[in-house]
Amino acid sequence: MQWTDEQIGDIRKLASEGFTRRETADKLGISYDALQGKARRLRIEFQKPLKNEYDSDGTNRETPSADRKVALNADGSQTVTALMRLKHEPNKDPRTLMELCGYDPDKFEMVLGDYKVYEQHSTEDGTVPQYSIHIRVKPKQGLSINEMAEAFNDKIIPVNYGMKKSGDRNLVIPLPDLHFGWTTFADLKDMVSQLREIIMDGYNEIVIEQLGDLFHSDQIHVTQTVRGTQLDHANMRQAFHDAVKLFDQIIPLAIEYSNHVSMTAIWQPTGAVHTC
Structure with missing residues (x-):
């Protein structure tokens, strides 16, 4: 891929504003892999959705959610509702939603997922968006x-x-x-x-x-x-x-x-x- 100075400038700008690699790739209309390779060569740091430290069962040790509820279903899947405040509206792709809810996308697959946005009023921060993310995931089995x-x-x-x-x-x-x-x-x-x-x-x-x-x-x-x-x-x-x-x-x-x-x-x- 041939990179222009304008594209590189846009990458640096979005990274400085706190966007993740995946969000930046979507906004610029380029592939995630191409962006990742270029950012690594230019040593551009991006905002991380969360700390990807997972326990042996694939769930995240730390999630950005102030309120996270998990229900275990009879078929082995898990239904999760997480309320959180984010700087930017997240993508609705399965990987992003699972990571935000604290699941390793390499060990879980999403059955369904969506989110809603609410306005939260605070004397300290003013009006800020709060996201209610609802997903159902199940452990991956066999081969990808x-x-x-x-x-x-x-x-x-x-x-x-x-x-x-x-x-x-x-x-x-x-x-x-x-x-x-x-x-x-x-x-x-x-x-x-x-x-x-x-x-x-x-x-x-x-x-x-x-x-x-x-x-x-x-x-x-x-x-x-x-x-x-x-x-x-x-x-x-x-x-x-x-x-x-x-x-x-x-x-x-x-x-x-x-x-x-x-x-x-x-x-x-x-x-x-x-x-x-």
Whole structure:
């Protein structure tokens, strides 16, 4: 991004007036990440929404609220109402509202949230705005989108496989309902070893069929089916690593010992078929 002197001047001005990084980025219409990088290089200090010191459960040790009420709900979520005086009207994005109410956005996700503004009269300060922030949050479970991407992209190294052996027969490898997250790669170790020996006999074509549920959970953040049925908790980060490890053991070997390899994935509830 090319920065103008005017933009840099605006950043310094808003920072000196007590705006946070996120508020400054929104006012200037630039990305938060770009602003953060530029401010760090220029050593521009911004107002912090609160002291981000969190206990092990993800709640903040210190909140700017003079009045904060928390209710625990039956589904494990928490409903919070916080009254506070702020220098500037806050953004309504989930991260800002959770931080103002004392929650770590990396450990909680917001179900709903909003705020109202009231005028508070004081002989010392005059008329000042008071904000009533109301949110409902729940602990994050499983993987975030970034964590899922990291799991898929972990230590990926492009390689070229040369042909070692082929034949005139065809081989179909069905892999139904593996349920990674409940199943681990260690559970399949003997099966994978036998399968590798079979592949190394050499074939004209090898078809790998991934059928049904590859993962135990259809959700990323909760262990549930696509219809919302609650399942036993599964470590979905480890599930992705185990799935990648399985196919890393099979697909490169199939390429080396056959003239052609294809993979078909079929899953419910749509019965969709994808071939590559």
